[in-house]
Amino acid sequence: MHPAAPGAPGTEPASPALPTPAFAALGLSAELARACSDVGYVHPTPIQVQAIPPLLRGQDVLGLAPTGSGKTAAFALPLLQRRVAGRQHAFRRVRVLVLVPTRELAQQVGEVFRRLGASFARPLKVAVLYGGVSVNPQMMRLRGGADVVVATPGRLLDLLDRNAVRLDTVEALVLDEADRLLDFGFAAERERVLAALPAERQNVLFSATFAPEVQALADGLLRDAVRIEVAGEARAAPAIEQRVILVDPGRRTELLRHLVQEGGWRRVLVFVATRYATEHVARKLAGRGMHAASLHGEMSQSQRSQVLQDLRDGRCKVLVTTDLAARGIDIPGLDVVVNYDLPRSPDDYVHRIGRTGRAGAQGMAVSFAGAGTQAHFRLIEKRQQMSLPREQVKGFEPVEVAVPPVASEGVGGVKGKRPSKKDKLRAAAART
The missing domain is CATH 3.40.50.300 (P-loop containing nucleotide triphosphate hydrolases)
Incomplete structure (x- = not known):
């Protein structure tokens, strides 16, 4: 989508030769379509065009989406409409849980939810939870509940242990940057998080890569998921x-x-x-x-x-x-x-x-x-x-050359063998 002002989050240009549907044409309410306009979103990105309709229908979604493709809005918009809009009460129940690998991503995703939910009749309450800071202010913000929780797994489990948050009302779970979540040890924490969630829920998984571990996670988590791939944009x-x-x-x-x-x-x-x-x-x-x-x-x-x-x-x-x-x-x-x-x-x-x-x-x-x-x-x-x-930049031309593998005595060299530390020291001594 084309932002009205440079730097709008989750945006990318649409080709003028290929008309792109407006947000309302994807099934979003007039309220959320206006919210898109308010934050500078004009046209949906490819990931949004493909992900919003099935998410609005309540289907599980498995998405391969590169950084900067607009995937946060792709899941935030339909989940806000289907799971949160018009259902906010005095004591808020967590209906959407988004798990992310880093505190910076937690802050960014939380801000997208806040901006898109700013037009609701009752202001949206988003709790962003991550480690590296005192837990007490986050516990205070959770008083009275929250509509949306965006969290890193470790801090979420910490707050669950303190009975500061309940997840038994969650209707939609999003794993954002699932490949990096696994890199950060999410596999060891996954069962504890899933045990705190209702069995019946909508599941969304976005990843930049589909490594075997990610596919295994998707197979165990998603049901009849719609698979979406827009990875080609990142390569181009x-x-x-x-x-x-x-x-x-x-x-x-x-x-x-x-x-x-x-x-x-x-x-x-x-x-x-x-x-x-x-x-x-x-x-x-x-x-x-x-x-x-x-x-x-x-x-x-x-x-x-x-x-x-x-x-x-x-x-x-x-x-x-x-x-x-x-x-x-x-x-x-x-x-x-x-x-x-x-x-x-x-x-x-x-x-x-x-x-x-x-x-x-x-x-x-x-x-x-x-x-x-x-x-x-x-x-x-x-x-x-x-x-x-x-x-090569003039004045900075390289002079070092690659050290070839050293063959063992009486045996031919092994193709692709990395030189050992001793091999490198011998080669360095030979150059001096």
Whole structure:
């Protein structure tokens, strides 16, 4: 859908050559259709066109949807209409439960529900629950119940143990970013959450990938589900210019600083592999006069919120983070995503670059590749069905070469064998 103002959440441009139905034509009430207009939604996105009608009919839905496709509104709109609108009472009963993997995504999903429910005759009450902050304010907000609960599993179970929330009235369960929920250990918590829910309910599962674990979860949870796939949009990524720059590992920070300055980049999200690297790279950039900060999972919620706000407001130019920020964080006007370290999973490449080029804006994704990581990037290209040219930046041309596998005595080399630490030390000694 085209937002009236840049940066509206859950939006993407619709092709002018292909007329898109209005929200009301999908079966939404006039009240919610107006709410869409109020928040800047004009036309439904493909995932919304396919998901809203079956969800309004009460069917289970299994959706493959990339970041930035508008999937939050795709489930929020029909569930608000079918499960909440006109059924709010003095003591609110939780009718919709949304489970998400991270606190940032919880906040984002909760905000979408609040904005879409703002036009209800009785204001919608949304409880957003996540760890990393004091539990007491969340317990206070749950007094009198809630219409919609958006939560991370660990904090939800904590509040269930404290009898601060009841889930026996839930009519619809949504697992958002199901693949990442499983990565974060949701399998161990799933049975406790499901045991607190009524057996009869509508189930919705959205995931960016359909790994075997996700499919197994769907098979056990969903009944006669409508399956929806819009993953092809993520691979095409028409609004994102993707680049691969060859550089030696030791010169990546210097090259990053050069690119930010030469390109006039205003907001840059840089992905690294470890918490230590976030602080190390941010500190080196700051030491050279660049407004840079780090973001990682060991920071408090207030610290994380502050650095994200600094990036949005322009007080921070470069934010260095782990995959913590690959999903669930919306940064309007993000110019560039940089893969300083390549993602471990080819699927995570899509989630990372999906932070830029949102709401129809032009974005750029730059990946650094060295002698030891080019093979891994070729795997990413193969999985994403793409092929990108390799670039070199003048003054930063790489000099390191890939270390070939070392064959054992009397035995031919093993194709694809990774060199051991001793092999690498021998090769380094041979170059000196």
